[in-house]
Amino acid sequence: MKLPTDLAQRTVPSFLFDRLRGREHAPRFVVRGEVVTWAEHALTVRRIAAFLAARGLGRGDRVAVYAGNSVRAIAAIMGIQAAGATAVLIHASSTADQAQRCVRHAEASIVFVDEERRGRVRANEVVSLFSWADALLTGRAFDQGDAFEQRLASVELGDVAILLYTSGTTGEPKGVPLTHRNLVTNWAQWLEALSPSIPEGAVDALWLPVTHVFGLGEVLIGDMLAFTTHLCEPRTVVSELAHVRPSVFLGVPSAWEKIAATDADTGGRLSLCLSGGAALKREVKEWFLARGVVLLEGYGLSETSPTLTVNRPDAYRFDSVGKPLPCVEVRLGGDGEILARGPTVFGGYFRDPAATRAAFEDGWFHTGDIGRFTDDGYLQIIDRKKDILVTAGGKNVAPSAIEAAFRDDPFIDHVVVYGEGKRYLVAAVWPNHGAIDAYLDADVEDRRAARFALLQQRVARVNAQLPSHETLKRFAIVEQPLTIENGMLTATLKVRRRKIWEQLRGTFEGLYADRDRMSA
Secondary structure (H helix, E strand, O other), X not given: OOOOOOHHHOOOOHHHHHOOOOOOOOEXXXXXXXXXXXXXXXXXXXXXHHXXXXXXXXXXXXXEEEOOOOHHHHHHHHHXXXXXXXXXXXXXXXXXXXXXXHHHHHOOOEXXXXXXXXXXXXXXXXXXXXXXXXXXXXXXXXXXXXXXXXXXXXXXXXXXXXXXXXXXXXXXOEEEEEEHHHHHHHHHHHHHHHHXXXXXXXXXXXXXXXXXXXXXXXXXXXXXXXXXXXXXXXOOXXXXXXXXXXXXXXXXXXXXXXXXXXXXXXXXXXXXXXXXXXXXXXXXXXXXXXXXXXXXXXXXXXHHOOEEEEOEOOEOOOOOOOEEOOOOEEEEOOOOEEEXXXXXXXXXXXXXXHHHHHHEEOOEEEEXXXXXXXXXXXEEEEEEHHHOXXXXXXXXXXXXXXXXXXXXXXXXXXXXXXXXXXXXXXXXXXXOHHHHHHHOOOOOOOHHHHHHHXXXXXXXHHHOOOOHHHOEEEEEEOOOOOOOOOOOEOOOOOEOHHHHHHHOHHHHHHHHHOOOOOEO
16 A cells, blocks of 8 residues: 655645545444444544533543443544544543543543443542533534644644553553654654555454553554544454454454454455554464465554564564554663663653652663564563573573473463562463364363373473473462452453462462472
8 A cells, every 4th residue: 555645744634634534435434234324423523523622621631431332432532633622531441440540540530431331430529421412512612713633733743642551571550652743753763664555445354442542543544544444342353353344453463363263255355454452372373374374473562652663564573563653762671671762652651750769860761661673673572571480599580481492382362470589480370272172082071181281291291391480380260250350450451470379379389389289
């Protein structure tokens, strides 16, 4: 696809209106078969911006969006930005307490909240909750003359476009402000790297949360390149692909793994496939490649808008997360920590100078991830710096490297390694019961013992490939699922290793107390 030449010189909401001419009646979004045209969507954004202006809100003000994916949520975000204000993005999976803390910390004046979450946010003298219909009616009354165009034109690249809250895999949520320049520069360079894979008239299947920078970026590139975007439900997105027939699909590993595991019909038009958020199993990439689709991986953080590195269609390594975007510098610290600087890196945490000082040194942002570069310049992720274990023998161990050895195992869904300050390592294992039961002979009498024996074999197989101080001496089978609700996964489905260590501490410690139990 041929890219516009001015991508990096526009603000986030301006793309919608720049690309509107000649597309007024074309579909911008499709939701369960219902079409929302470019003109309809643009009008809603105008009305929301006018509503906020009528309330006296603009540059320097913050307005929150706490909702699941919908055209309304997207219009609210764009309308807030078009009014010159900052959109505070609260993830849909946030609890009432988490959402309320974000609203208070951001000092949001208004919260756009969907019906499902309306009861989780309280209206008070600071926060006002308005119905969607009332907001649009007010906006209609105040959308006069060229006031909207003037407000949109006054928004500057250095203005804060979004404030999102991220806890990552450790710690309390921190506010991450990203400017229009941060976001637009990142996605413009991302598109330059990946544009050979994007056809004209692209169709996109969007299921990632738009209250996260990855999902919102997918909306932004749709505005940049005039996509038709189908909003899909996370629970059913894989089954929807055959009908939607997307040419563009972005996702996290769980979606790609489900497609491969079920041999799902993706519609036959996939051309740009990008995975992020966590490491992807090699067998999944090979499954797609065998079907003529290059599934690319990238790496980044909310603080980097988000992409730092990405594999390209014409330059990729399966064992890497690609090369840095041209606009950013990426290097390794003395301990292997990945450091970054450039126009897509945020300027510091919102109202948290201590966290900002801890995150930056001499202008370099410390990602908290440990990595290495291949001889040909591709970045490989080893682990989170805070998750590096130091054993009783003084050995440094990257648990994710051990866990990654199980990633392609059909009988194991997840492994979490434990052993800080211990003489040896142990692990929690989440088995794939369906695959195990299908493998075992039907006439096996003690299936529980047979399952455990099979898992022992799989662990022993991995141990044989590891140095002695990294081998797993014992493991426990865990049936409790990994979910966002129980705190074991982040909102973007990353494993929160330290939370798991805390929640399953009794299980882990029991592996050291009982030397005869569940030996590997």
